[in-house]
Amino acid sequence: NQVGDGVTIIDATGKYVMPGGIDPHTHLAMEFMGTETIDDFFSGQAAALAGGTTMHIDFVIPVNGNLTAGFEAYVEKAKISAMDYGFHMAITKWDEAVSKDMEVMVKDKGINSFKFFMAYKGSLMINDDLLLEGFKKCKSLGALAMVHAENGDAVFEGQKRMIELGIMGPEGHALSRPPQLEGEATGRAIRLAGFVNTPLYVVHVMSIDAMEEVAKARKSGQKVIGEPVVSGLVLDDTVLWDSDFQTAAKFVMSPPIRAPGHGKALQAALSNGVLQLVGTDHCTFNSTQKSLGIDDFRKIPNGVNGLEERMHLVWDTMVVSGQISVTDFVRMTSTECARIFNIYPRKGAILVGSDADIIILNPNSSFEICSKSHHSRSDTNVYEGRKGKGKVEVTIAGGRVVWENDELKAVPGRGKYVKMRPFNYLFDGIEKADAEYLSSLRAPVIRRTMHVAA
Ligand SMILES: NC(=O)NCCC(=O)O
Numbered sequence: 001n002q003v004g005d006g007v008t009i010i011d012a013t014g015k016y017v018m019p020g021g022i023d024p025h026t027h028l029a030m031e032f033m034g035t036e037t038i039d040d041f042f043s044g045q046a047a048a049l050a051g052g053t054t055m056h057i058d059f060v061i062p063v064n065g066n067l068t069a070g071f072e073a074y075v076e077k078a079k080i081s082a083m084d085y086g087f088h089m090a091i092t093k094w095d096e097a098v099s100k101d102m103e104v105m106v107k108d109k110g111i112n113s114f115k116f117f118m119a120y121k122g123s124l125m126i127n128d129d130l131l132l133e134g135f136k137k138c139k140s141l142g143a144l145a146m147v148h149a150e151n152g153d154a155v156f157e158g159q160k161r162m163i164e165l166g167i168m169g170p171e172g173h174a175l176s177r178p179p180q181l182e183g184e185a186t187g188r189a190i191r192l193a194g195f196v197n198t199p200l201y202v203v204h205v206m207s208i209d210a211m212e213e214v215a216k217a218r219k220s221g222q223k224v225i226g227e228p229v230v231s232g233l234v235l236d237d238t239v240l241w242d243s244d245f246q247t248a249a250k251f252v253m254s255p256p257i258r259a260p261g262h263g264k265a266l267q268a269a270l271s272n273g274v275l276q277l278v279g280t281d282h283c284t285f286n287s288t289q290k291s292l293g294i295d296d297f298r299k300i301p302n303g304v305n306g307l308e309e310r311m312h313l314v315w316d317t318m319v320v321s322g323q324i325s326v327t328d329f330v331r332m333t334s335t336e337c338a339r340i341f342n343i344y345p346r347k348g349a350i351l352v353g354s355d356a357d358i359i360i361l362n363p364n365s366s367f368e369i370c371s372k373s374h375h376s377r378s379d380t381n382v383y384e385g386r387k388g389k390g391k392v393e394v395t396i397a398g399g400r401v402v403w404e405n406d407e408l409k410a411v412p413g414r415g416k417y418v419k420m421r422p423f424n425y426l427f428d429g430i431e432k433a434d435a436e437y438l439s440s441l442r443a444p445v446i447r448r449t450m451h452v453a454a
């Protein structure tokens with residue numbers, strides 16, 4: 001039986017055969033906050049395959065702002081890949097070399113999206129000036145602009161405020177960067193992208209404040225994509241107040257996991273089309289690394305796991321509860337990502353000519369999440385002990401069975417780099433809108449020159 005738009009099939013046993021998941025947002029082998037993520041391109045991908053994800057798109061971080069050096073470093077890191085992957089690239093400074101290198105990345109290296117961090121003052125953060133330059137360049141190249149939207153200056157101020165109050169623990173992380181700072185930056189990025197008339201992708205939408213900015217823009221016809229991540233959908237921030245440092249610190253990520261209520265609102269936004277696809281922002285650190293911030297929450301490396309859990313948790317939270325259909329599930333975890341990053345139907349579909357990335361999900365089987373048995377190298381899991389319905393029983397990546405009977409057969413080096421073309425569907429109509437804007441401008445005023453006698 002075929003269900004929905006041709007991507008989901010139920011076999012005689014009631015199991016679903018569907019395209020493998022694609023995670024639009026991961027950070028493997030990333031040097032960040034004085035350390036490096038514990039999952040590299042093999043261990044992170046092992047986790048992904050065990051959880052039904054067969055491709056991910058990771059963020060290349062330039063080396064001292066240099067894009068080519070960053071790209072080369074990530075090519076090395078990714079040599080151990082067990083599954084297919086693509087790259088986005090962060091832009092952390094602006095000059096002629098960066099502008100030229102963006103062209104090289106798009107035209108020669110298969111990168112079609114660039115991320116701008118509006119937070120992490122003193123390291124990755126950029127200002128509005130750079131945001132505008134970057135957005136203009138993205139538009140000219142047909143590359144998608146992405147933003148980490150938090151007001152970094154205000155976060156810095158919020159952190160100082162907490163330290164002055166003597167709040168040094170993980171709860172200070174949430175208190176120092178409240179939802180309004182995410183809403184402000186999201187709205188600002190959206191308005192600047194609207195001003196430039198280029199599509200925008202907002203990564204990890206964590207709050208009602210940010211989601212409402214995306215909703216408003218989309219309602220007005222602006223091309224904005226909103227990506228919630230699993231942690232934002234299913235967790236809440238009460239854990240940050242836990243009296244045990246490690247228990248609380250493992251949940252520190254940015255923007256922070258929000259107060260109860262935000263997750264439910266993000267789920268609703270996903271089901272009614274305000275938000276489009278689900279990522280993980282998988283960025284893992286073990287307990288020793290999280291302890292870097294034992295005396296000061298500002299030093300806790302930011303990030304949580306999700307690559308192995310995304311498909312299960314979205315299924316259990318959204319499909320089992322009746323908030324979305326099976327077809328919606330496939331769209332939000334796979335197909336929409338493939339369309340946005342211009343790799344459909346090679347990825348995100350089961351069609352003749354597509355890569356054979358396929359999973360079998362048994363809706364009647366159960367999963368239980370446990371850091372002792374997960375495939376990430378981290379010694380903790382933010383979803384520890386969660387149980388639910390719907391289990392990925394088989395993962396096939398590139399035509400090879402890599403997960404079956406709870407056994408992983410991931411082989412380092414087998415994953416391929418997937419080049420992504422510019423000018424995705426979001427760019428349709430942009431040129432026409434620009435032309436209309438230009439013709440709508442009123443005729444320039446001709447002023448007579450006045451000659452005043454000396
Ligand atoms: N999200 C997070 O806390 N860590 C990964 C880096 C980022 O995307 O901000």
Ligand SMILES: [Zn+2]
Nearest residue numbers: 148203204254
């Ligand atoms: Zn981010």
